[in-house]
Amino acid sequence: MVGIIGYGTQIPRFRIKVEEIAKVWGADPVALKRGLNLNEKSVPAPDEDCATLAVNAARDAVKRAGINPAEIGAVYVGSESHPYAVKPTGTIVSEALGACPFVHTADLEFACKAGTEGMFIALQLVKAGAVKYALAVGADTSQGAPGDALEYSASAGAAAFVMGADNLVAELVDTHAYMTDTPDFWRREHAHYPEHGGRFTGEPAYKKHITGAVNAILDKTGLKPSDFNYMIFHQPNGKFPVQVAKKMGFTEPQYRYGLLTPTLGNTYSGSSPMGLAATLDEAGPDELILLVSYGSGAGSDAFVFKTTERLPEIRDLAPKVKKQLDTNKTYLEYGAYAKFRRKILKPE
Amino acid sequence: MNVPKHWRESPQRYRMEAGKCRKCERIFFPGRLVCPECGHTGFDMVKLSGKGKLHTFTVIRTAPSGFTDFAPYAVGIVELDEGIRILGQITDCDPDSLQTGDRLTSKFRRMNDEGKTGMIMYSYKFVPDNGI
Incomplete structure (x- = not known):
């Protein structure tokens, strides 16, 4: 029997509304909101990226799992916004958790399903008995081109799951x-x-x-x-x-x-x-x-x-998604959003 | 090139590892080789909670290179629940709304980077403790 033994999430505090983006591009916000069933999206702070969201989510997952992170034998981070083209996000996550050095890690990419790819591999490794615990994280600070339909939806957040064979949730x-x-x-x-x-x-x-x-x-x-x-x-x-x-x-x-x-x-x-x-x-x-x-x-x-x-015994050990989503929000105007997402070209 | 320096500091920056004197039990962050209180040379590693209250702070409005995108931002001394005081940047807040005594908690964040192609440096930072 294998499954999830702990989970955690991280959502940036910044938001931008569909109306604010539509205003810049002359689009109809009412039609967009109705067509996409979308009102606003999260925006990462300038000091947040895929790795920071992954670490903060993973820490809550470990807290709920109630395990020693040094016993995590595998760490997989799925994302299409890894901060480096070459250098794993998984090493940063493993080091920040205290899972190093006896840990296997890999970064995964498959557009929006890289997170569940990690979950699949983590579950199968535990099932095979290759590792005691495995961590899978899906994290992104996703990109949408200015004015493109994706700009209204591409947002930021992370979810992490510790997989194990006992004390399952x-x-x-x-x-x-x-x-x-x-x-x-x-x-x-x-x-x-x-x-x-x-x-x-x-x-x-x-x-x-x-x-x-x-x-x-x-x-x-x-x-x-x-x-x-x-x-x-x-x-x-x-x-x-x-x-x-x-x-x-x-x-x-x-x-x-x-x-x-x-x-x-x-x-x-x-x-x-x-x-x-x-x-x-x-x-x-x-x-x-x-x-x-x-x-x-x-x-x-x-x-x-x-x-x-x-x-129900472990869920209150870390913040719930709803609380992260609905409280302490700060709304951005498009200018600040463009700065945060590094859409403004500056001299080197 | 800050790579070796940043890498050496990663136990403190990534995991907030401190040294606790085995004799007088004082905690030092970063850790030390010799206890300045009792002269003992034996230490245990302890992970700091990252939770505490703002002891004092200043607001940086003219930021140095590598930090200009964050300005204005606060840098403060935080008195942790373990009783020690450490320095850190305070993010995710309007720096002008901060007050001494505010409860803060640590998060893992980007500190800065060595330009578009250089290394990205990560560290703990403090944020207002809103339970999220």
């Missing part, structure tokens, strides 16, 4: 992957901003892969949508996950805790993992949770977790 019931080569979104070497296929990111990309992964894991486990207490899909905006969920027979009470995008934005590798953390903040014992990520390029990882009686 959520047992892994099963997992299943669904992956094809679908070029719906990419960023080339040295390019600052990603490019995407516009409407092509919908049906043949996000919707096909999420649906494929859900159907595959339902077949594998013999479960049906109504068996789940909660479900979380990747959230590039607030519209796609709700559309697919409803089409597949899921209902609002199942995604009410995990749907964070309307006030958080799309935290890319942190997106569906943060939705899982927010759901663990509220779920009771013996409840079934379906988690399905999506990463452009393209693929989905599906996981079924069953919560345990230890979950």
Whole structure:
């Protein structure tokens, strides 16, 4: 039996509203908010990046797990905004936690599903008995080109999970992957901003892969949508996950805790993992949770977790997602946002 | 090139590791080789909680190179719950709203970097303790 033994999240305190971005580019904020089901997004402070968000989330995960970080045998950080092109984020996270030197680490990239890739590997390593504990982090300070549709949603945040074989808060019931080569979104070497296929990111990309992964894991486990207490899909905006969920027979009470995008934005590798953390903040014992990520390029990882009686005992050891999301917010005007995101060119 | 210096300081900057004298139990941050109180040379490593209250501070408005994007920002002496005082930058706040006695907690943040292609330096910083 393997699963999650601790989890933690980190959300920057800064926000920008859809109206503020739309004002700069002459776009219609009402249509954007309705079309994307998105009101505002998080913005990293100038001294926050993928590594700092990952470390702060991982510290809370270790706190909830109640373990000695030196016993963590593997650390995987999934992101598309690693601070270095060459030099691992995982070494920074491992060193800051106190997991070095007897630890295996790797940085992962797969657009928005790099976080769940780390979760998959961490769970399988513990299951195989290769390590006692493994840490998986999904963290991003995602980029959207000025004026592009992505600028309204690309946000920042991190979720971290410590996996183990005892003292579980959520047992892994099963997992299943669904992956094809679908070029719906990419960023080339040295390019600052990603490019995407516009409407092509919908049906043949996000919707096909999420649906494929859900159907595959339902077949594998013999479960049906109504068996789940909660479900979380990747959230590039607030519209796609709700559309697919409803089409597949899921209902609002199942995604009410995990749907964070309307006030958080799309935290890319942190997106569906943060939705899982927010759901663990509220779920009771013996409840079934379906988690399905999506990463452009393209693929989905599906996981079924069953919560345990230890979950309510440890959740108050660190801040809940809802508290990080809803309190101590500072709203930015576009100028400060552009400075924070280093969109303003300065002389060297 | 600050690489070796920053790397040497990483136990303090990344994990807030301090030295506790085995004889008089005084805590020093960063650690020392000889206790200035009792002269003992044996120390245990202790990790500081990072929680404490603001003892005093100043606001930097004309920042040195590498810190200009953060200005204005506060640098303060924080009295930790362990009873020792340490220096640190205070972030995630309006520096003009800070008051001595404010509760603070530490977070892992970027300190600065050596330009666009150089090393990124990380460290603890303090933020107002809002329970998040």
